[in-house]
Amino acid sequence: MIRKAHLRRPGLIAVALAALAVSCSAAPKPDAAAGGPAMTAATAAAPDGRDTLPGDVTPSAAPTSDLYAPTSGEKVRDAFATLQATLNDSCASDCAYLLARVNKELQELNSAMKNDPKGPGHFPEPLQKMAELNKTLAGDSSYENLSKHQAMLIGTRDFINTWMQGHPDDYR
Known part of the structure; x- marks a missing residue:
C-alpha cells in the first residue's frame, strides 16, 4: 500500500500543475454577444475611448505627436x-530621451507653479530660472538644441530641486 501511494503522489502533483498552467494561461474571450470588445464600467463611462478619472473636469487636449509635450x-x-525621478539619470544610456x-x-512644473492656488509669486526663483531657460531654448526642444544647452537644462533642474527641498510645504 505504501508503494502505491508513493507512486500516485508525483502523478497527482503533475496533474494539478498542468491544470493550474492551463487555467493561468487561458486568455478570457471578449463578449461575443455584445458584438465587439467586452464592455467594462470604465469603458462605459468613457465611450470616446479616453480614460477619465474622478477628478477630471474637462477632457484633455487631443494627443500630439510630441511625446514630451507638457501636460x-x-x-x-x-x-x-x-x-x-530624473535626478539619478544621466546621458550615459540615452541622452536624447533624458534631455x-x-x-x-x-x-x-513651470505650468503647475504658475497655476498653483498660492499664485506664481509664491515660486519666484524657480519661475525666474525657468524663464531664463525658456528664453535660451527659444521654443526649440530638438535634441540638438537641448544638447547645446544641456548644462543650463540640468542646472535648472538641480536648482529647482534644491529650492523645493527648502520649501517642503510646497510638495507634500
Missing part, C-alpha cells in the same frame, strides 16, 4: 515628483 492641470507636488524628459518635466 496641463498638474499639481506642483506631482510635477516636482516626476522631475525628481527631452528633463525639459518636459521642467515645463510641467
Whole structure:
C-alpha cells in the first residue's frame, strides 16, 4: 500500500500543475454577444475611448505627436515628483530621451507653479530660472538644441530641486 501511494503522489502533483498552467494561461474571450470588445464600467463611462478619472473636469487636449509635450492641470507636488525621478539619470544610456524628459518635466512644473492656488509669486526663483531657460531654448526642444544647452537644462533642474527641498510645504 505504501508503494502505491508513493507512486500516485508525483502523478497527482503533475496533474494539478498542468491544470493550474492551463487555467493561468487561458486568455478570457471578449463578449461575443455584445458584438465587439467586452464592455467594462470604465469603458462605459468613457465611450470616446479616453480614460477619465474622478477628478477630471474637462477632457484633455487631443494627443500630439510630441511625446514630451507638457501636460496641463498638474499639481506642483506631482510635477516636482516626476522631475525628481530624473535626478539619478544621466546621458550615459540615452541622452536624447533624458534631455527631452528633463525639459518636459521642467515645463510641467513651470505650468503647475504658475497655476498653483498660492499664485506664481509664491515660486519666484524657480519661475525666474525657468524663464531664463525658456528664453535660451527659444521654443526649440530638438535634441540638438537641448544638447547645446544641456548644462543650463540640468542646472535648472538641480536648482529647482534644491529650492523645493527648502520649501517642503510646497510638495507634500
